[in-house]
Amino acid sequence: MTDTTRPALPDHLSVDPRSPHHVAAVFEHDIGIHFNGKERFDVEEYCISEGWIKVPAGKTLDRRGRPLTIKLKGQVEAFYR
Structure with missing residues (x-):
């Protein structure tokens, strides 16, 4: 491709x-x-210009059954494998 x-x-x-x-x-x-230089496989959402990703916070779910996420700040790079 x-x-x-x-x-x-x-x-x-x-x-x-x-x-x-x-x-x-x-x-x-x-x-x-x-x-931050390491590949992550659990990213739910990212923003390159603002420099953050959202990842699940353990096995905790919100009231709608979706995973709770935490925002981590750092250098973000997206790529096609």
């Missing part, structure tokens, strides 16, 4: 389909996130 068939990675992306920052076309491809 070439880079011309993949959409550009947005600055702000969320895995939640209800979010306004969810881009379904991006999730048709395998993407990865580097956070």
